[in-house]
Amino acid sequence: LAPLQTQSTSTMGKTCDSCTGGPMKGFCPFSLGLFLASTAAYALLVKQQRRSSSKELPKVMLPTCQVVFVLGGPGAGKGTQCQLLKERMGWAHLSAGDLLRAERKRGGPMADLINSKIDAGQIVPAEITCGLLQQGMEEAFAATQCTKFLVDGFPRSQGNVTAWEATMAHHTIEFVLNFECPEEVLVGRLLERGQTSGRKDDEIDVIRKRFQTFQRECKPIVDLYTKQKMVRSIQSDQSVDAVYEEVAALFKNL
Numbered sequence: 001l002a003p004l005q006t007q008s009t010s011t012m013g014k015t016c017d018s019c020t021g022g023p024m025k026g027f028c029p030f031s032l033g034l035f036l037a038s039t040a041a042y043a044l045l046v047k048q049q050r051r052s053s054s055k056e057l058p059k060v061m062l063p064t065c066q067v068v069f070v071l072g073g074p075g076a077g078k079g080t081q082c083q084l085l086k087e088r089m090g091w092a093h094l095s096a097g098d099l100l101r102a103e104r105k106r107g108g109p110m111a112d113l114i115n116s117k118i119d120a121g122q123i124v125p126a127e128i129t130c131g132l133l134q135q136g137m138e139e140a141f142a143a144t145q146c147t148k149f150l151v152d153g154f155p156r157s158q159g160n161v162t163a164w165e166a167t168m169a170h171h172t173i174e175f176v177l178n179f180e181c182p183e184e185v186l187v188g189r190l191l192e193r194g195q196t197s198g199r200k201d202d203e204i205d206v207i208r209k210r211f212q213t214f215q216r217e218c219k220p221i222v223d224l225y226t227k228q229k230m231v232r233s234i235q236s237d238q239s240v241d242a243v244y245e246e247v248a249a250l251f252k253n254l
Helices: 004-011 031-052 078-089 096-106 111-119 126-144 157-169 181-197 204-227 238-249
Strands: 066-072 092-095 148-152 174-181 231-235
Touching: 031 078, 066 078, 066 204, 078 092, 078 148, 078 174, 078 238, 092 096, 092 126, 096 111, 096 148, 126 148, 126 157, 157 204, 174 204, 174 238, 181 204, 204 231, 231 238
Parallel strands: 066 148, 066 174, 092 148, 174 231
Antiparallel strands: none
16 A cells, blocks of 8 residues: 555645554555545445346236237238238237247247248147247337237137137237138249248248148138138239238228
8 A cells, every 4th residue: 555655645745644654654544545435436336237237127018909810821912911001000010920930040949840840831839829929919019019910820720729719818809811812823922932032831842731731720710710700801812002902991990
């Protein structure tokens, strides 16, 4: 502390017993006070930083939301129309397929299972898809406070319906938007998309399997909701703008 004592005595124009060799030699109250003040300030700063870094944001509780299920064969235009509704009418868009592809890309614990199902053109287990949808809705609400959701490509099986009813039944299903399109048109769209998408499920062998799965698993779901008078079907082998005009009319009062 000798340099600090010398600086203190010369700067303040004072001397103390420790600095002049008095009876308190070796003990400088000015230096001790400075040391204690600096230590206390540093300790307070560290405490505040730790508290700030460890503080968790309160969990956002997802309220009851308006939901529209969007169904249709592969390539029917579900994603295109959902994107337009998002941009023009403010609905949040969650694609079950995109969520699954993102999960397998992240290499999560279910990635291998998701990979095998998608590559085979099969339906991923309902519990996985529902969990990802719930997470997606919570994240979207936390970011935008939006409570209107387009759930694209779901439900695609009775298992999906059962899983939704078990975990998400408190949300309001407004209706089921179903896009109908001839298979030859869908195949052409998917092959064209496959030239740039890089998606394995846009390859011809997988496309055929996807159509088989759609007919076997998804058609009964459309029939189920048709019996409940919840299906709104639109022919999607038209121009994008023509299809959107019909779609937008269904959302006008929601």
